[in-house]
Amino acid sequence: MRNRKLLNDFFCSYRGYLCLFLLLLCVFIASLSLGSAKMSFVEFFNALAFKGRENTTILYNVRLPRILSGILCGIGLSVSGVLLQSITDNALASPSIIGVSSGGGLLVAISLLLPTSMHLLFTPIFAFLGSFIATLSVIFISRLAGNTKSSVILSGVAINALLNAFISLITLLDSDILISYNAFSIGSFVGVQYKNLIAPAALIGASLIICIIISKRIELLCLGESTASALGVNIKSLRIVCIILASVTASSVISFAGLIGFIGLIVPHIARLLCGHNIRSLFVCSAFLGGTVSLLADLVGRIAFMPSELPVGITLAFVGVPFFIALLFKKRGQY
Amino acid sequence: MSISVKIEDAYYKNKSVLSDVHFNCENGKITAIIGRNGSGKSTLVSAIAQQVKYEGEIFASDILMSSLKEKERARLLSVIFQKIKAPHITVKDLVSLGRSPYLSLMGRMSKNDLDIIEKAILDSDLRVIEDKYLDEISGGELKRAYFGMMLAQGTENIVLDEATAFMDRDYEKRLLDLIKKTVKKLNKCCVLVMHNLENAIKYADNILLLENGKQVFFGTTERILNTDLIEKSFSLKRITTNEITVFV
Numbered sequence: 414m415r416n417r418k419l420l421n422d423f424f425c426s427y428r429g430y431l432c433l434f435l436l437l438l439c440v441f442i443a444s445l446s447l448g449s450a451k452m453s454f455v456e457f458f459n460a461l462a463f464k465g466r467e468n469t470t471i472l473y474n475v476r477l478p479r480i481l482s483g484i485l486c487g488i489g490l491s492v493s494g495v496l497l498q499s500i501t502d503n504a505l506a507s508p509s510i511i512g513v514s515s516g517g518g519l520l521v522a523i524s525l526l527l528p529t530s531m532h533l534l535f536t537p538i539f540a541f542l543g544s545f546i547a548t549l550s551v552i553f554i555s556r557l558a559g560n561t562k563s564s565v566i567l568s569g570v571a572i573n574a575l576l577n578a579f580i581s582l583i584t585l586l587d588s589d590i591l592i593s594y595n596a597f598s599i600g601s602f603v604g605v606q607y608k609n610l611i612a613p614a615a616l617i618g619a620s621l622i623i624c625i626i627i628s629k630r631i632e633l634l635c636l637g638e639s640t641a642s643a644l645g646v647n648i649k650s651l652r653i654v655c656i657i658l659a660s661v662t663a664s665s666v667i668s669f670a671g672l673i674g675f676i677g678l679i680v681p682h683i684a685r686l687l688c689g690h691n692i693r694s695l696f697v698c699s700a701f702l703g704g705t706v707s708l709l710a711d712l713v714g715r716i717a718f719m720p721s722e723l724p725v726g727i728t729l730a731f732v733g734v735p736f737f738i739a740l741l742f743k744k745r746g747q748y
Numbered sequence: 749m750s751i752s753v754k755i756e757d758a759y760y761k762n763k764s765v766l767s768d769v770h771f772n773c774e775n776g777k778i779t780a781i782i783g784r785n786g787s788g789k790s791t792l793v794s795a796i797a798q799q800v801k802y803e804g805e806i807f808a809s810d811i812l813m814s815s816l817k818e819k820e821r822a823r824l825l826s827v828i829f830q831k832i833k834a835p836h837i838t839v840k841d842l843v844s845l846g847r848s849p850y851l852s853l854m855g856r857m858s859k860n861d862l863d864i865i866e867k868a869i870l871d872s873d874l875r876v877i878e879d880k881y882l883d884e885i886s887g888g889e890l891k892r893a894y895f896g897m898m899l900a901q902g903t904e905n906i907v908l909d910e911a912t913a914f915m916d917r918d919y920e921k922r923l924l925d926l927i928k929k930t931v932k933k934l935n936k937c938c939v940l941v942m943h944n945l946e947n948a949i950k951y952a953d954n955i956l957l958l959e960n961g962k963q964v965f966f967g968t969t970e971r972i973l974n975t976d977l978i979e980k981s982f983s984l985k986r987i988t989t990n991e992i993t994v995f996v
Contacts, residue, residue: 418838418879629855633848635835643797643829644901645822645849690837 516547
């Protein structure tokens with residue numbers, strides 16, 4: 414337990430943040446230099462300096478946007494996961510379980526009915542609306558059902574089932590949508606362009622800053638709602654703010670990368686092991702770790718079966734499920 | 749007078765479970781709330797903390813509680829509820845959270861805040877366990893850690909629900925002595941929900957007896973002992989020897 418305290422203190426400090434940042438930087442450089450197009454060391458540095466047309470294109474127009482979307486995806490989903498776990502006081506809460514993802518998914522499927530030219534603008538808006546309404550209803554139903562640890566998960570399962578039925582219905586109606594929705598539901602960073610990333614980056618960045626600012630309020634929620642309220646927290650408005658932030662961050666990711674599971678569940682748990690319940694550090698560590706994990710999963714998917722590649726959603730599920738089961742064993746009986 | 753309660757009706761899940769409760773608690777005095785399970789003790793605490801719907805008026809330090817925002821309220825009155833959580837934070841972290849109502853959104857603490865936290869840890873005898881995590885200390889230590897947080901919150905009015913439930917006898921005595929000492933020394937106004945009748949009589953200046961959501965008695969401890977209300981309400985017998993009162 415003594416070691417645990419030292420570990421937590423380390424990752425709640427700037428030195429800990431620096432370590433995680435360096436880790437992310439390593440994976441970033443690896444992702445930039447490795448891939449199905451072979452480059453020598455010299456060629457790589459030349460391309461970095463905009464020399465050699467073909468390699469420059471690969472680096473700056475193929476790999477870099479993909480890397481940036483990977484990092485952004487990890488940050489967005491992890492922050493969303495930390496928020497949802499804090500307001501529901503439930504370690505199993507995550508964007509995919511609470512219904513944030515399937516809610517966003519349903520409205521994105523609907524938005525695919527619109528003409529292609531409108532997708533860039535409307536897909537993110539639809540994704541946010543879907544996520545927000547789904548989260549709100551899950552939390553509302555759970556509170557009506559007694560607000561216990563299991564009621565959150567059960568109402569999430571119920572809402573998810575309903576939303577997925579609607580999604581199946583819509584994709585049945587139109588085979589074009591079935592194909593594009595299939596790609597969307599697996600989740601991938603292939604073909605993401607810089608213009609798709611501007612709005613999500615701004616939204617996720619702003620949300621993360623707000624989270625870090627209000628983290629001291631969120632931290633009080635771990636004492637339970639009554640005690641937090643007696644310590645001066647306006648629970649109702651804090652809950653709404655957190656739901657909005659969780660929906661914004663998760664749906665921003667959904668809008669460019671599709672439905673990517675498990676990051677929002679796994680990363681907050683690893684971060685919690687590292688920095689304990691200090692929510693401010695938890696947000697910072699989750700953001701760095703989320704970027705690293707998602708980028709690493711994408712890198713593995715890209716180079717494991719070269720020249721063909723696995724979408725990041727599949728790689729993450731392969732890694733995520735065993736981790737999730739290990740977590741269940743470790744925390745035996747706590748859920 | 750510091751806490752003044754005039755409740756016509758208080759509701760739990762839209763049902764009135766408490767009605768006609770009127771009492772005052774003065775500074776430097778302890779008021780014990782006693783009553784059988786389900787008599788409305790915890791609902792009364794929740795009403796004072798403004799967490800259930802009620803009709804009536806509750807004043808703390810002569811200020812109408814329902815007119816205040818959460819943060820202002822938390823600077824006036826602190827509450828320890830019956831159900832308290834033990835998240836994975838250290839005892840010192842918990843005590844520090846007591847300063848929350850005084851901090852800005854960013855939560856930066858001043859030298860004064862840190863001094864108050866140190867003093868609270870010292871006064872509540874938490875120094876030896878300050879670095880331990882809440883999920884690895886005993887139930888008695890956990891209650892004391894929450895009391896430390898209450899000291900850091902530093903409000904004039906304090907309310908504790910079943911502060912000593914499920915505690916060993918020596919721990920119970922230690923915490924109650926600490927509460928009494930604090931109340932007398934800092935001239936605080938204290939409302940305690942108590943399950944142990946002997947302790948209620950020993951520590952409290954005033955007693956409020958609830959039965960089925962109604963107030964049966966409010967007055968000084970001496971006055972209630974001149975009646976047989978406690979015996980009747982709890983279906984117990986009283987034995988008094990050498991100035992020690994026991995209910996069996």
